[in-house]
Amino acid sequence: MVTLDWTATEIALSLGISPVGCAEISGYKTWVNVANEGLADAVDVGRRQQPSLEAIRKLQPDLILTSRYRHASIARALGEIAPVHLIDDQENEDDMLASVYQSAHQAGAALSRSDDVARLLESFDGEIEKLRTGHAGQVEGRKLVVAQPLPGVPRLRAFAPNAAISGLLRKIGFADGSQMSAQPFGFATVDLEGLASLENDSTLFILGEAIPDDLLHASLWPMLPIVAQGNVRLTGIPSWPFGSTASLKHLARQIVTRFV
Template sequence: MSIDHLPRITAVLCLCLFTTVTGAKTWQHEQGTLTLGETPKRVVALNWAATEALLLLGVTPVGVADKAGYSVWVREPELPESVPNIGTRVAPSLEAIAELEPDLIVTSSEMAPATDLLERIAPTYVISVYKKGSKPFAKAREMLLTLGEILDREKRAQAILADIDDTLATQRQRLQRHGVADQPVALVNFLDDRHVRIYAPNGLYQTALNALGLTNAWPHAGNYWGFSVVGLEAIAAYPDSRIVVIEPTRPGLSQHLEDSPFWTYLPAVQKDQVYQIDAVWPFGGVFPVKRLAVNLTNSLIDGGTNNVR
């Protein structure tokens, strides 16, 4: 090769390198940066908030963590049965993930110690909807919009958020029209027949309550997940509140509560102001806010009882 051709070859190589670099996109995340040269096609989700966001965007993950629990606690958007499970959310199988040959992994800071290992398998995006000082719904919106950019589905992400806003406004109007928006509500999951997880003003559920014009009966801040664990007697301090029981509930709970003085003497129970709604994942992304708003509105309009199924 003539030495005269070297400048031309060097120029071509530089141009190719420049095109490759400028064609890539970079996003900041909690553990560093994510740089991609093309849109990912095979995505693994290591928590349910990420799984939910991908499904909303029309992207079926090639692997998820804790698949069985998703259908019990999250339910919507529906996860196809064909999606493989790759272990638990706190300890996924790196080997199972690698076998799926993903080109993107979405995880959160709970998996921070494993980020370097995940990066060896595929580019990894780390975002935590729930951590100290975070605002869950704002962070969930950020996750959806960013994944929309990464997956070339920005318009779909924006449409999803617009639909949630419209739904919340519609449900608020329904509550006002039926005159059932004035009384506070206590949102709870039963842990056993004496203790509940009660949802606090700093949690994801509060976004739905605010949008619906409802007051949270529980005024105290919870942990960064947005809840506190209390005995049933703690609810008695708020006698004007309605109690909303969020499924799932333990088998046999109804019978235990019927025999429980802690339950039967609560003002809401005595006034038939107990409401039960389908499961809504309190540690998810944006969609649980819509799901809670619709389920809660329907239940409050239909009327209460003094019983838990």
């Protein structure tokens, strides 16, 4: 099997299946960082957006698993190499957490591992419920805005209420910290003026180990209400908010533990 999207790769590895080929292996190991040992013998087949058909063909895979959003346009060419299964990880833009469940079920069916996926999702739900019940006093009703730094500019990619991570945090007991409407892909770019409009009792969680210099050195940064009130926190090591159950669970834990 070859996987051409990190969500597909994460699901396969979470099920104990090691792809013979994978797109952007080094990036997956850095950002997603789920079951990396399962990629020890995998061959990198190029970029996620533009995988190498020649490299895939050389591996003679029995199946290609990837995202409908990313690779529907080349599905016919991929199908000349091996059966292609496209998962709908971006289908439900109003509730992208629902798409996480859907894509896991689709991958399980493609891999003939539907029962294993059912157990995986049951475990996921159970662990999220433990986070909710175990830390209700610290997190219930706390308003959050989760954001990802954008390199080289004093802006952040802020996740909207329809993002998978936002939906997951609501299940744990957090509340949305902004009035942002649903956004394509679950996020919108926010500048310093946009951050200034966040509610005073919101906490801004930045994905990373340090506040980017582009923000810190901006004259407006220290005057932002959330900054002046000490309501900016960091998740720590790189986190992947666009993945499947394992990466989302890891990110949720990172956020919860910074409130307890």
